[in-house]
Amino acid sequence: MRRLLDRAEIADVQIRYATGTDSRDWALFRTCFTDVVEVDFSAGFGQPAARLQADDWVAMTAPRMESFTATQHQITNQVVTFDGEDRATGVAYVRASHHLPTSTGDSDQTVYGSYTNQFERTADGWRICALKLTPLWMTGNFGIFQAALPGAADVTAP
Numbered sequence: 001m002r003r004l005l006d007r008a009e010i011a012d013v014q015i016r017y018a019t020g021t022d023s024r025d026w027a028l029f030r031t032c033f034t035d036v037v038e039v040d041f042s043a044g045f046g047q048p049a050a051r052l053q054a055d056d057w058v059a060m061t062a063p064r065m066e067s068f069t070a071t072q073h074q075i076t077n078q079v080v081t082f083d084g085e086d087r088a089t090g091v092a093y094v095r096a097s098h099h100l101p102t103s104t105g106d107s108d109q110t111v112y113g114s115y116t117n118q119f120e121r122t123a124d125g126w127r128i129c130a131l132k133l134t135p136l137w138m139t140g141n142f143g144i145f146q147a148a149l150p151g152a153a154d155v156t157a158p
Helices: 001-023 026-030 054-067 145-146
Strands: 033-040 050-053 070-082 087-100 108-122 123-138
Touching: 001 070, 001 087, 001 108, 001 123, 026 054, 033 054, 033 108, 050 054, 087 123, 108 145
Parallel strands: 033 123
Antiparallel strands: 033 050, 070 087, 087 108, 108 123
């Protein structure tokens, strides 16, 4: 019975991750992580994996996501395997849609792929201690990610 409850809690963490991102609720987003988190988006976006304070990860993520008019992260097909009582790996499909009206083409960009996240049981429940995104393919205007960088030139449609 405990494993079923653990699986449900881990699924809830991933739902909070998506909901916090898309609703711009950064306090909710922060509840998904241990105090230190390894973030690896290298497969799709080129930056190397990094071990960060979770507060710094939230501070880096917030301005980028807030630059989009809207985002929608759908996390599905979650499979959780346990490594002892207090560690687990969760693999889940992701479809991450990003919208930013632009005068330079399509206003949307969508990433299809998977998250492979490492979880750790803490005093506050299960939390992500390592986050890895593996894109399988992307569609739409890849330029809107660059345009969403804080300080980027305004490419929004008049």
